[in-house]
């Protein structure tokens with residue numbers, strides 16, 4: 001018998017991402033989606049806190065008709081951003097000192113207001129320069145789902 005430098009022939013099939021694997025206990029992209037919150041449960045603020053996800057607590061909501069999920073702690077003094085509200089411009093506003101975030105990038109777009117307003121630029125340029133974490137989500141069946 002002679003040896004060959006060629007690997008054995010292996011049949012390959014194209015990956016069909018439309019298939020849903022329903023074998024119990026086996027993780028698939030479809031099964032790994034996690035339902036975070038019903039849109040109807042967001043209330044007037046259009047954002048809420050979802051605890052216990054694989055990424056910890058998240059602020060989850062709707063901005064300009066699109067779902068989003070970001071890390072929940074404000075970069076200023078760590079307020080729970082999911083207890084804030086969405087602005088008419090689609091920014092997430094912190095409940096404590098009204099810093100604002102772009103939920104697509106996670107970036108602070110306005111520093112804290114009120115007593116902290118004189119420091120708004122400094123906060124935005126220091127702690128606020130680190131964007132919130134953003135997570136992939138989809139709107140499906142009236143709910144927001146974490147898909148990654």
Ligand code: FES
Pocket residue numbers: 074075076077078079094095096097098099111112113
């Ligand atoms: S804790 Fe968010 S702006 Fe101060």
